[in-house]
Amino acid sequence: MSTLTNHxxxxxxxxxxxxxxxxxxxxxxxVAQPAEGGVLVKTLALSLDxxxxxxxxxxxxxxxxxxxxxxxxxxGIGKVIASRNPKFAAGDIVSAALGVQExxxxxxxxxxxxxxxxxxxxxxxxxxxxxxxxxxGMTGYxxxxxxxxxxxxxxxxxxxxxxxxxxxxxxxxxIKGCHVVGIxxxxxxxxxxxxxxxxxxxxxxxxxxxxxxxxxHCPRGVDIYFDNVGGDILxxxxxxxxRGARIVICGAISQYNNTGAVQGPKNYLSLLVNRARMQGIVxxxxxxxxxxxxxxxxxxxxxxxxxxxxxxxxxxxxxPEALTRLFTGQNFGKLVLQxxxx
Amino acid sequence: MSTLTNHxxxxxxxxxxxxxxxxxxxxxxxVAQPAEGGVLVKTLALSLDxxxxxxxxxxxxxxxxxxxxxxxxxxGIGKVIASRNPKFAAGDIVSAALGVQExxxxxxxxxxxxxxxxxxxxxxxxxxxxxxxxxxGMTGYxxxxxxxxxxxxxxxxxxxxxxxxxxxxxxxxxIKGCHVVGIxxxxxxxxxxxxxxxxxxxxxxxxxxxxxxxxxHCPRGVDIYFDNVGGDILxxxxxxxxRGARIVICGAISQYNNTGAVQGPKNYLSLLVNRARMQGIVxxxxxxxxxxxxxxxxxxxxxxxxxxxxxxxxxxxxxPEALTRLFTGQNFGKLVLQxxxx
Numbered sequence: 191m192s193t194l195t196n197h198x199x200x201x202x203x204x205x206x207x208x209x210x211x212x213x214x215x216x217x218x219x220x221v222a223q224p225a226e227g228g229v230l231v232k233t234l235a236l237s238l239d240x241x242x243x244x245x246x247x248x249x250x251x252x253x254x255x256x257x258x259x260x261x262x263x264x265x266g267i268g269k270v271i272a273s274r275n276p277k278f279a280a281g282d283i284v285s286a287a288l289g290v291q292e293x294x295x296x297x298x299x300x301x302x303x304x305x306x307x308x309x310x311x312x313x314x315x316x317x318x319x320x321x322x323x324x325x326x327g328m329t330g331y332x333x334x335x336x337x338x339x340x341x342x343x344x345x346x347x348x349x350x351x352x353x354x355x356x357x358x359x360x361x362x363x364x365i366k367g368c369h370v371v372g373i374x375x376x377x378x379x380x381x382x383x384x385x386x387x388x389x390x391x392x393x394x395x396x397x398x399x400x401x402x403x404x405x406x407h408c409p410r411g412v413d414i415y416f417d418n419v420g421g422d423i424l425x426x427x428x429x430x431x432x433r434g435a436r437i438v439i440c441g442a443i444s445q446y447n448n449t450g451a452v453q454g455p456k457n458y459l460s461l462l463v464n465r466a467r468m469q470g471i472v473x474x475x476x477x478x479x480x481x482x483x484x485x486x487x488x489x490x491x492x493x494x495x496x497x498x499x500x501x502x503x504x505x506x507x508x509x510p511e512a513l514t515r516l517f518t519g520q521n522f523g524k525l526v527l528q529x530x531x532x
Numbered sequence: 533m534s535t536l537t538n539h540x541x542x543x544x545x546x547x548x549x550x551x552x553x554x555x556x557x558x559x560x561x562x563v564a565q566p567a568e569g570g571v572l573v574k575t576l577a578l579s580l581d582x583x584x585x586x587x588x589x590x591x592x593x594x595x596x597x598x599x600x601x602x603x604x605x606x607x608g609i610g611k612v613i614a615s616r617n618p619k620f621a622a623g624d625i626v627s628a629a630l631g632v633q634e635x636x637x638x639x640x641x642x643x644x645x646x647x648x649x650x651x652x653x654x655x656x657x658x659x660x661x662x663x664x665x666x667x668x669g670m671t672g673y674x675x676x677x678x679x680x681x682x683x684x685x686x687x688x689x690x691x692x693x694x695x696x697x698x699x700x701x702x703x704x705x706x707i708k709g710c711h712v713v714g715i716x717x718x719x720x721x722x723x724x725x726x727x728x729x730x731x732x733x734x735x736x737x738x739x740x741x742x743x744x745x746x747x748x749h750c751p752r753g754v755d756i757y758f759d760n761v762g763g764d765i766l767x768x769x770x771x772x773x774x775r776g777a778r779i780v781i782c783g784a785i786s787q788y789n790n791t792g793a794v795q796g797p798k799n800y801l802s803l804l805v806n807r808a809r810m811q812g813i814v815x816x817x818x819x820x821x822x823x824x825x826x827x828x829x830x831x832x833x834x835x836x837x838x839x840x841x842x843x844x845x846x847x848x849x850x851x852p853e854a855l856t857r858l859f860t861g862q863n864f865g866k867l868v869l870q871x872x873x874x
Contacts, residue, residue, distance in 0.1 A: 250805075252804070442801055453796065454796025454800055456796035457796070458781070459784055460812075467809050468810045469808070469809035470805065
């Protein structure tokens, strides 16, 4: 094998507000071959997620921030191109925390931390493994099932409905017999969510009054709210809670680029009035049950009860601009950065 | 029996911000005798609670607002002075939703709604029946036990620590083996909470930095926060949550006199980072289990493991000024309005 060159995207400076190209640097390195027990993976596709914005900030969170000068953290799908580990062979398709780069050499001792695992393309396509069968799908599955605790006939509202997590949450809630109302930005996303994914309704927050939409589509109140956005929409839903409601706090994309304080939910006392709860979820806590969720969701993909949509952007160099699409709402479906064809 | 005159305090106008005497009117009425099945109760003492401020506002809450011109709602302890109901006899000491007035005539059909029930002064004093053994005690008991779910060794923080709910919560948490930190206003309250009630520490929010106090006294983070106050203190505790923390939303006394929007907790994303939850409680939901909680708490009062403090103000006419003491923090212990000696 001739010497390979690894192109990488590194965090150059912590952003204030929206990240720009100035926050990134690109580097190239020669790729070394694996030592005994190690594996060399070529990146095929990376998952671009709102959480990445948080990883760029300093300070304690559910995961350590990416250090200045480090390769940007990213989960992805790759192909093993060299292995000195008996559990992996050249040609295996794997998922791992690959980072925003073309190659990742994983030493034997780093395998557990990298999350390196073979994936089965019979269960879903490569991009579906970054969507329904990947972190967003797992987040939606465990957030809805373990924190939301859906019962048939209940009303479930999900924001970011056309996004990676939202599409899984809404379709899964429909499969569980719930009345499902999405919130998304723009007619195209709302139409897709209702017509293709089978949500009962979708409120276009860019077109009008979310409160009025909630009143119309949730006449008995909201039993479960799966929140990906925070801000004014969280407050609007708080004002429509049903008795005993559960709010799953998955993210707050409306707040991630704030330069000031996060907007706290001024209607939080609705939790008291309605004996409701608001609970956060971090997907990593459920890692030991991923295989069960993947099996269930892959079944729904196979029998057509669940669909998925990925928005694929091509080329490692486009990473900085591709990431900002998440925060402007330009992406339509799970945002994937394709780094190599195979 | 000669004709009795009932002095009453009625809601005259909804307050904007802090309630003043102008929000109240006083009326007098002749007291009628009970019809078949009815009971006439003389008010001895009334419970003054922060929740009263909410009942004065228009709009949907966990309970209907008090109407303009209606006698102000209040729970209290009274003495049956005439009864045509076989379950109650003259001389019985009872608790009921008496209202801010000297007498309440309860028709047979209204007995369930009034909550009329005999109380046993062998279990606790009359004022303790408005405190540990009454609504505040029940609120603290079920909020801590059913929503907070304390485990021995966990760190419990309670705001309004010297107040009616707070004193029960903190002492009960100590009995359950927790490390208990109160938050209260002023040295006298803080000293009492630590020296008399046995809290491990108490942070004086008027004296200094609540954040620093939490850092000092909750080195492993906060597992349970029982919130009576909302506002900046809620945000300070959110910033110190332990993994898997539970926040019991009981009230938000810092916000009840706001003329603008409620201050939302800007640190609410700590719920996500720490997989924590925030849940509201309304005590009425636990009515069928009050007797069990009363029996347990009365046992602690009897064996000295629990103490109580009531702040008794005298005279029906002082109601308007007495109520405002809750919001300025002038009360020290459960605020009780004594209306008659016996």
